Amino acid sequence: MIYKHWLFGGPHFMTVIYILWVAVIALAIIILLGMSKKEEQRSRMIKLNNAILFLGSFALIFGLLGQGVGLYEAMEAIQRAHDISPAIMAGGFQASMIAPLYGFGLLIISSIIWFVYRNILQK
16 A cells, blocks of 8 residues: 555655655654653754654645645646546546645654653653
């Protein structure tokens, strides 16, 4: 399923979004493991926590950019073809929604992680 979405959603944009998913998970693990040394590395952990929120936000914006590029290319193809069935239009719109949905999912997850870690790190 992940490969199908990667291919169908546009490999250029989906690759970056997948890398951002891995980065957020890695940062969350680094912060979790570093909490035992909370006092010595508190400022570093706060910066890493803020990076989690930034990467989630960037994933959504990058997904929307991918959707915009995909829709622009689709409109060019429709203009050249002069006649397109509604089923083909719906399939193209469905494909254009994959990257923003993955980006939005990462934003939700990273926001939750950021909020939880922010409350823990402030104590």
